[in-house]
Amino acid sequence: MTVVCRFAPSPTGFLHIGGARTALFNWLFARHHGGRYLLRIEDTDRKRSTKEAIAAILDGLDWLGLDHDGEVVYQSQRAADHADAAQRLLEEGKAYRCYASQEELEEMRAAAKAEGRPMRYDGRWRDRDPAEAPVGVAPVIRLKMPQSGETAIEDAVQGKVTVANAQLDDMVLLRGDGSPTYMLSVVVDDQDMGITHVIRGDDHLTNAFRQHQLYKALGWAPPVFAHVPLIHGPDGAKLSKRHGALGVEAYRALGYLPEALRNYLLRLGWGHGDDEIFSTAQAIEWFDLDGIGRSPARFDFAKLDNLNGHYLREAEDSRLAGLVAERLGGTDEAGHARLVRAMPGLKARAKTVKELADNAEFYLAERPISVNEKAAKLLADGQPVLEKLLPELEALPAWEDDKLEALVRDFAEAQDIKLGAVAQPLRAALSGSNQSPGIFEVMAVLGREESLGRIKDRI
RNA sequence: GUCCCCAUCGUCUAGCGGUCUAGGACAUCAGCCUUUCACGCUGAAGACACGGGUUCGAUUCCCGUUGGGGACGCCA
Numbered sequence: 415m416t417v418v419c420r421f422a423p424s425p426t427g428f429l430h431i432g433g434a435r436t437a438l439f440n441w442l443f444a445r446h447h448g449g450r451y452l453l454r455i456e457d458t459d460r461k462r463s464t465k466e467a468i469a470a471i472l473d474g475l476d477w478l479g480l481d482h483d484g485e486v487v488y489q490s491q492r493a494a495d496h497a498d499a500a501q502r503l504l505e506e507g508k509a510y511r512c513y514a515s516q517e518e519l520e521e522m523r524a525a526a527k528a529e530g531r532p533m534r535y536d537g538r539w540r541d542r543d544p545a546e547a548p549v550g551v552a553p554v555i556r557l558k559m560p561q562s563g564e565t566a567i568e569d570a571v572q573g574k575v576t577v578a579n580a581q582l583d584d585m586v587l588l589r590g591d592g593s594p595t596y597m598l599s600v601v602v603d604d605q606d607m608g609i610t611h612v613i614r615g616d617d618h619l620t621n622a623f624r625q626h627q628l629y630k631a632l633g634w635a636p637p638v639f640a641h642v643p644l645i646h647g648p649d650g651a652k653l654s655k656r657h658g659a660l661g662v663e664a665y666r667a668l669g670y671l672p673e674a675l676r677n678y679l680l681r682l683g684w685g686h687g688d689d690e691i692f693s694t695a696q697a698i699e700w701f702d703l704d705g706i707g708r709s710p711a712r713f714d715f716a717k718l719d720n721l722n723g724h725y726l727r728e729a730e731d732s733r734l735a736g737l738v739a740e741r742l743g744g745t746d747e748a749g750h751a752r753l754v755r756a757m758p759g760l761k762a763r764a765k766t767v768k769e770l771a772d773n774a775e776f777y778l779a780e781r782p783i784s785v786n787e788k789a790a791k792l793l794a795d796g797q798p799v800l801e802k803l804l805p806e807l808e809a810l811p812a813w814e815d816d817k818l819e820a821l822v823r824d825f826a827e828a829q830d831i832k833l834g835a836v837a838q839p840l841r842a843a844l845s846g847s848n849q850s851p852g853i854f855e856v857m858a859v860l861g862r863e864e865s866l867g868r869i870k871d872r873i
Numbered sequence: 874g875u876c877c878c879c880a881u882c883g884u885c886u887a888g889c890g891g892u893c894u895a896g897g898a899c900a901u902c903a904g905c906c907u908u909u910c911a912c913g914c915u916g917a918a919g920a921c922a923c924g925g926g927u928u929c930g931a932u933u934c935c936c937g938u939u940g941g942g943g944a945c946g947c948c949a
Contacts, residue, residue, distance in 0.1 A: 422949095424949045457949095459949060461948095462948075463949095519946085519947090523946095527874050528874085530874055532876065532945070533874080533875070552947095572877090572879095577876065581875075581877090581945085588947085591947080595946090595949090597949095599949090600949090615943095618943095618949095619943075620876080620943080621949095643879075643942085644943075646941090646942075648883095648884080650942080651942085652942085678885095682885065685887070686887095688896070690897075691898095709879045709880060709941095711884090714899070717884070717885065717898080717899045720898085720900085721899085723912085762913090763912075764911085773910095792909095819908095823908095836908080837908030837909075841908075841909065847910095848909060849909055851910085852908080853908060
């Protein structure tokens, strides 16, 4: 059997982090088993679904590199098929028309709660004569759920989960206006798309019982379900915005690399022995449902930062230079080349692309460059040293990293001062800061003319 | 309220009855490296929620308690 799975977001907002992980798991599972990974947009709630949200989700998935097979399926376009299924159930006597009003339903819930019973529809129209139907009321169509016994699903993550059928009420399949509900649409679409494995958030677990019964009524074999625990905030409660419940595009804006976010998300709720860092090929090779944990995980920015730092150090210099230039408003060819040369020293000192850009800014700054407070202090103290050093630098025949280092070290020794007493003022003059990459590297990247110019600016 | 799920260092996790004086990673602390800041390296501290069973033996199996989470729409 070929594995077919899907990611089915509803386009009512951005692609949030939990959705991204669900998509990643589905994608990995399909790739691991050589199957297909499909994308379906669940836009049946026309009021809340927006074009912008669809675009944001598609962009987010694309940025993460989770390519789907086949065309995107839009659920709203399949409403007629969904309604046909409900009609069939009605004809077969497995579903019925219900005329209960909103007020009646609310009363039922209130009464049930007061009496300590589950808050369910009581099935009052299940066996009632349709002749008694009130005039002018458009009925909904409800599924006849079994009223005794229990429903069990064999979940690939949660194990065997059972619920008493008394807990399940006759769910609505078709609304009063004839439009299908989510519960119906999902089942019909998954069937028609040939979905073999449904990997989704834990919040759908109770839906699985209802859907299981719907599959049975329609005479179809249900797929394998795998309900993945949700991602929580650092406090163990629901993930809030402040704690990471952001859209994928926000992580991008914050300066995270897609491969870092993917690696982080993969480790959140899934493990493979002591392994922490995974290439895409390894992730595909190792991922499977049995590695998914059953307890919810908390989102931790510190670990994401660490992972991002790792991937930053591994990334191609030219790629990073491009990302940095993007953040600094673009550069010309010379600027790009300078960034590429500067990158080895820069990337070891940043956790995010944003930090990388902040730290790279001085390389592109125009003379005279701005100087921060601590650097100003270093310059005030070190100006005499720079004055003495300048002619020696000007006389250096080859402007190279190691030559510069040799010169400055000899200079410090000759002056009988510590290397730091030279290096720090130099750093302040060249970078405008008290912190920067190695100072000889900075000089080499900046080049003779620019370096000497920046030093002269401070004398 | 009803039902379902979960429970190992602060966090992510390894562990699938004895190999556990419980392993790894992040974070924390100390040291090394060093022209600054990082990176890197070395080391330290740090957990089986609690109570009953089952067993020769429980972190691992069962039950309960407590604590978290989720679901109960003509939303998805």
